[in-house]
Amino acid sequence: xxxxxxxxxxxxxxxxDRSDLLSVSRSIAAPVAEVRALFWDIASWHAVWDRITSxxxxxxxxxxxxxxxxxxxxxRTEFVRTVRFLAPGGDIEFFSPTPPPGMADHVGAWRxxxxxxxxxxxxxxxxxxxxxxxxxxxxxxxxxDYRDAYRRRFEDRLGRILDSFVSHFEAGAQPAxxxxxAAA
Numbered sequence: 483x484x485x486x487x488x489x490x491x492x493x494x495x496x497x498x499d500r501s502d503l504l505s506v507s508r509s510i511a512a513p514v515a516e517v518r519a520l521f522w523d524i525a526s527w528h529a530v531w532d533r534i535t536s537x538x539x540x541x542x543x544x545x546x547x548x549x550x551x552x553x554x555x556x557x558r559t560e561f562v563r564t565v566r567f568l569a570p571g572g573d574i575e576f577f578s579p580t581p582p583p584g585m586a587d588h589v590g591a592w593r594x595x596x597x598x599x600x601x602x603x604x605x606x607x608x609x610x611x612x613x614x615x616x617x618x619x620x621x622x623x624x625x626x627d628y629r630d631a632y633r634r635r636f637e638d639r640l641g642r643i644l645d646s647f648v649s650h651f652e653a654g655a656q657p658a659x660x661x662x663x664a665a666a
Contacts, residue, residue, distance in 0.1 A: 490551045502611075502629060504637050507604040508644035509597055513652040515603040518572055520647070525550050531643055532652045533558060535656065544568070550580075555639075562588075584632065586610045603647065605640045 510517050520526065524547065528534040536552035547566040554558050563580035574592040581588035611632060637643040 483514075486556055501608055502633055503608050504633060504639040504640070505604055505605075506637055506644060507602055507605045508641070508648050509600055509602050510648050510651050511600045513599075514572070514594045514596050514601040515650070517603060517647070518574070520650070521592050521594075521603070522566075522568070523548070524551070529553075529648045581609070584612055586612045603644060605644060607636070607640065609636070658664075 483584060506519055520530065520576065525537050525539055531571040533553050533555065534551065535554055536550075538550040540550070541549040543547075545568045549564055549566075551562045551564065553562065554560075560583050561580065562578055562582050563579045564576050565575050566576040569575045569591070578585075578588040588607070589609070592607065593604040593606060595602040595604070611629060
């Protein structure tokens with residue numbers, strides 16, 4: 483067994499000690515194409531999720547997108563820069579070169595699955611908290627408590643975002659103005 487082969491499980495374990503995965507889903511009573519189009523149309527998100535205070539799209543060719551987002555949370559404004567890709571099969575995958583505050587890394591996807599004539603949307607996230615958080619060592623119980631609390635708040639926030647899209651479509655909202663795949 484080579485050194486690289488022996489090191490891989492340890493590196494995988496260390497990454498698991500630092501990063502967290504979560505997944506939150508909601509059913510939306512609208513066709514997948516309409517739901518996906520609104521999730522892609524980041525400039526229209528402020529009409530769906532009222533926490534957005536500013537969106538600045540730097541690039542959008544219908545398959546690749548880069549934008550800055552300012553979001554109000556807990557009485558403060560957070561800045562996030564995100565790069566998104568329309569993946570084969572229609573999911574939206576992304577990474578954040580400037581992740582949300584408190585995170586060292588933030589990647590994920592919006593997954594869209596046809597379900598009973600509507601759309602199941604799943605928000606998947608893989609993130610790593612900054613090591614400067616309380617009890618920065620993964621083995622420290624204070625750090626684990628912090629990670630657990632952060633995860634619950636993040637999972638709740640993703641649920642509220644998805645719920646706002648559910649409400650938007652239930653209110654008879656119109657589909658996003660631009661079709662996916664068209665140049666912006």
